[in-house]
Amino acid sequence: xxxxxxxxxxxxxxxxxxxxxxxxxxxxxxxxxxxxxxxxxxxxxxxxxxxxxxxxxxxxxxxxxxxxxxxxxxxxxxxxxxxxxxxxxxxxxxxxxxxxxxxxxxxxxxxxxxxxxxxxxxxxxxxxxxxxxxxxxxxxxxxxxxxxxxxxxxxx
Numbered sequence: 001x002x003x004x005x006x007x008x009x010x011x012x013x014x015x016x017x018x019x020x021x022x023x024x025x026x027x028x029x030x031x032x033x034x035x036x037x038x039x040x041x042x043x044x045x046x047x048x049x050x051x052x053x054x055x056x057x058x059x060x061x062x063x064x065x066x067x068x069x070x071x072x073x074x075x076x077x078x079x080x081x082x083x084x085x086x087x088x089x090x091x092x093x094x095x096x097x098x099x100x101x102x103x104x105x106x107x108x109x110x111x112x113x114x115x116x117x118x119x120x121x122x123x124x125x126x127x128x129x130x131x132x133x134x135x136x137x138x139x140x141x142x143x144x145x146x147x148x149x150x151x152x153x154x155x156x
Contacts, residue, residue: 014038022047031056031081035136043067043093046074053081053099057136061088068093080115084137089124100133 015035022028026047030036034052037060042050049066052058062085066077075094079085083097086105097103098115107124118128132140139145 011038022050028052034058037062037087040064043077045069046093049074049076049093051076051078053079053083055081055135056083056085058085059087059089059105062086062091063089064091065093082133082135082137084133100131100137102131102133102137102139 015038018038019030019032022042023030026044028042028047028050030050030052031054033054034056036058039060040058041063043064043066046067050064056079058064058079064077064079067074073093077091077093078096079091080097080099080101082100083102085091085103086107088105089103089107089109091097091103091109095109095112097109097113098117100116101113102118103109103113103124104118104120106122107120108122109119110123113119113124114126114129116129116131117126118131119125120127134140
């Protein structure tokens with residue numbers, strides 16, 4: 001039986017096509033090395049307010065907003081380098097997410113996130129600071145942890 005990983009080329013092609021539309025047609029500032037789920041929603045009411053840094057990942061069903069119609073605001077929302085935005089999170093307009101930060105799944109980010117932090121909840125609060133992440137917000141010790149679990153027989 002074939003794995004879905006055999007279709008990875010198709011997903012990468014679709015993400016690249018969507019990136020081209022977002023950056024060339026809508027005018028969003030999304031680094032070419034950033035990646036996002038095909039179901040991520042970037043604000044198209046004020047697309048020039050969306051900024052995503054290098055080697056960041058935006059997971060599925062995330063909403064990144066740059067406008068607030070109720071207050072008539074059009075603000076720049078920035079996601080730094082090497083960040084991870086967890087599934088079904090909402091990043092409100094005008095928020096700056098610092099380099100190397102992780103937003104947990106389902107979080108509602110209402111305030112700026114300092115660099116190297118993990119935030120979670122509604123509203124999102126800092127749960128850890130001073131973290132080290134690699135590309136796409138992957139924790140620096142993730143591979144070591146996986147190897148320990150494999151050696152202990154956790155994965156079979």
